Amino acid sequence: MNGRIDGIGGGAEVTFVFADKPVAARAGESLAMALWAAGRPVLRHSSRDGAPRGVLCNLGICYECLVLVDGVRIRCCHGNGSLVGAAG
Numbered sequence: 001m002n003g004r005i006d007g008i009g010g011g012a013e014v015t016f017v018f019a020d021k022p023v024a025a026r027a028g029e030s031l032a033m034a035l036w037a038a039g040r041p042v043l044r045h046s047s048r049d050g051a052p053r054g055v056l057c058n059l060g061i062c063y064e065c066l067v068l069v070d071g072v073r074i075r076c077c078h079g080n081g082s083l084v085g086a087a088g
């Protein structure tokens, strides 16, 4: 069982690596939702108090979902580079 709804979506199955562990995903879904579906809701920890951080708004507004992709900090729920399988 995974966190996806059967019959919705359907991009090619792909795998990417997040925090040194493989994540099964579908091309075209956001990194945030791929991680959520894989049971990986914690994206980082606060530099201030170490509290776990993850998706909050899923709209690209709050910046709680910041992650590093190829050395670039992005919001993994929204915007450039946030889609699985997207180039650059």
Ligand code: FES
Binding pocket: 054, 055, 056, 057, 058, 059, 060, 061, 062, 063, 064, 065, 066, 075, 076, 077, 078
């Ligand atoms: S969850 Fe708010 S910007 Fe991504």
